[in-house]
Amino acid sequence: MSTSNALFTAKAATGIEGLDDILCGGLLRSHLFLLEGEPGTGKTTVALQFLQNGAKAGERSLYITLSETEHELRQGAKSHGWDLDENIHIFELTPPENLLNAEHQQSLLYSSDLELGEATRQIFEVVERVKPSRVVIDSLSEIRLLAQSSLRYRRQILAIKHYFVRYKATVLMLDDLTTEALDKTVHSVAHGVIRLEELNPNYGAERRRVRVVKYRGQKYRGGFHDFTIMSGGVHVFPRLVAAEHRSGYQRQTLSSGIGELDALLGGGIESGSSSLILGPAGTGKSLISLIFAAAAVARGEKAALFIFDEDLGLLFDRMKKMDIDLEMLQQTGNLFIEQVDAAELSPGEFSHRVRRCVDDRGIKTVIIDSINGYQAAMPEENALILHMHELLLYLNRQGAATFMTVAQHGLVGDNMQAPVDITYLADTVILLRYFEALGQVRRAISIIKKRTGSHETTIREYRIGSQGMTVGEPLDAFHGVLRGVPTYMGTDNPLLKDPRL
Template identity: 70%
Template sequence: MNTDSIDPDKARIGVPGLDDVLGGGLSRGHAFLLEGNPGTGKTTIALRFMLEGARAGERCLYITLSETERELRAGAASHGWTLDDNIGIFELVPPESLFDAGREQSLLYSSDLELGETTKLIFETFERVRPSRVVIDSLSEIRLLAQNSLRYRRQILALKHYFARHSTTILLLDDLTSELSDKTAHSVVHGVVQLEELAPDYGAERRRLRILKYRGQAFRGGYHDFAIKTGGVMVFPRLVAAEHRTSFARHQVKSDIPGFDALLGGGIEQGSSTLILGPAGTGKSTFALQFVSAAIRRGEKAAIFIFDEELSLLFDRTAAMGFDLEAMRDAGALNIEQVDAAELSPGEFAHRVRDRVGKSQAKTVVIDSLNGYQAAMPEENSLVLHIHELMQYLNRQGANTFLTVAQHGLVGDMKAPVDVTYLADTVILLRYFEALGRVRRAVSIIKKRTGRHEETIREFSIGGNGLVLGAPLSDFQGILRGVPTFVGDAAPLLKLKNPGDDHS
């Protein structure tokens, strides 16, 4: 959904990502409802809506029944915003303020007013300011004054029709603190945006929004993650891979290790996804880094997103294998980022990947690992859908995606925390096995959609020169179970050095 061009019939909110979700913004001259529990970000979005209008030269009016003008200005200042003269604030405040003779504004206490007089004051303020954008914060106060559902509905209709006659766009805020089942405003307004806050068992709170209703307008359905940060709210629209098709030349991409490329049937296809499975310590990250290193040597860009390892440790560990990731990063060829799963929602992570890949035009992307990514997703089914869309998006950008998954266990029957093997174009399986009194490693290709591959199992080692692959292990039976049976000559095994020389 492309909303880059500004539609004069839409009042843009100015929140990054939200106007995209809404199909360009709010239809001018209509009433919209922004609802959510306290703390979900309603006021921040409403202030951004005011600022965006002021930036476009429009007069704006913020009518507050729950916060004071001082609180609103302090909230705006916390994001680095200043409410200029184009934004008027009309507040209904407690009667104690009547004793402040220095106040120039009319001061009223909403709970002591009849509903009709409250509405009259709102209309009088509107006539004085004549804004094109209005925020009313919040409907909970009006609902309490109305005392019953019928009177409340009539009041909402009166506000709607009054502002519609003046072609004013009105944003109604509702904090859902009274009569949670009351959906009266839903049927009256032109559109409804619902904000939610979720508290996981561990980590920071997660926020998401959904467009429940938007008359006569296509919008991006479903839930969209968002975050409140210094500078305002940022919405991360749900990724739809089908909207991001690009054309690129497909060719084989090599790892620059002859034995491994032979195992892969010559390499992997450009614009495909690869899943690297295996127990902890088998070298999953090393295989992915081999493709990163080969891509950079070809003059391409790469991006790595690390969930499980400290970057400084990764730099030291991989330098011993011949991968100078720091030099690649400093040269601008590699974008490497450590991701804290406890502080990041899946939607924000997908947005970050898109942003980094788009800006650097990276053609090799590594997500290490899916286990860490799962920690950011409490629901496994949703995790699979997120991964599917992200992989499809990267594939359609002509990027090669590598995901690592640590399986539970070391030998024998092992299971992955989530099965995404059917999503990947290529699946590389790593295993430990015992032979001749030593723990060894083996690699095999168990799936490749884009062409033929070797059906053999090869031993490999990791040392100062990186990955070294041996000949096919044709003299062993049961390697994938971890305890193979020797059925021939031991010659195909790699001549390993002392254990201290073998780096994992």
């Protein structure tokens, strides 16, 4: 894009895809914006990306630094693999030598008067010389200290604002909140305010989030949005709003490939629905979800598997013994597998990765194993419910079949509890249980809920072996199976006579 064309666009894009999404296009041109956050939250990185994006479009950009040196800025840019363009001018604002001289520090005039006036003069001079369309001033804390009073500080900010309006420059002022953190002077003067925050959980990496506090006369995406700083700059993950994503798809019933399991489910699982597989550890929750993934691949579709709790190598070996070769399915490109570290990944970034899989890869079967691990990434259960609600609604509207596993506390008995109750969010709930019979520990499966159609209300026994999962006939002659100690009420024991078991 040429310079003339770039300057005619209504907004100056920051070059950070997620941030531009939140700002609905970027920063409105010829206005002053405030980017605030404590030291280390990523303000300088955002500012450099903002200037770089302008330089790529042929715009002149100016970085005025009152706190960092030009060498430090270039080193920081180099750490992200950036070589600052010739269209990006860095002006290092330093006090004049005479103000550093002890003889001049006892002047009848306050040194702050001289320093503030001199700093402003230097800023205006370099703007006259460069004539930039994008400007970053780093940081306001230095100007606030020079001004000393709120009145002088406000007047100075207003003077800077009106000066840059004459040049139709888009100005981004950085504030590190190290002085007078409660001072909202620039909030009222700025056209928009963006705030960066850093959270420090008790365990794991720090979490960063961004919020648009104000954007005068413009629509923007409110609330907090997760972001990370990695090699290559800042990556923002806009909060997922399922209502914004609708797609037409043909609803169909998906088979697991196991006739008895399909019968229990009333024919199978519907596309565009979510299924929750609930049960204690070791009952085969992951296996059932992977059976549906393997069936999807066999139909010529693609599936995605997000693993929170288990090492991939161990999972590959375990499933291979049950006649499901995950490694082979992965190599064909039809099964996408990602190991998720809940201590390092924010919920917003996880939702973003799932969305990318569905949007970019055309994936129609998504497995999250398990919600227990996903919960570990969430500081509060209420936030988990909201995140899951939006994610599941989004996946349903894309026509994807979603499978989630939840490990309950305990093994046998009627005191089984889940760490978080999301059964009301799922369209189908598959319940797995251990029970004791004939001196052996056995497994039972039942469908507790299915919104998308009818299903069996029976309980069936199933076993896991070298051939995978086999499901038996309904246990009609027993009651108390879900409590773990069933009572036999009939004369023909299916546990003894079913040859498949």
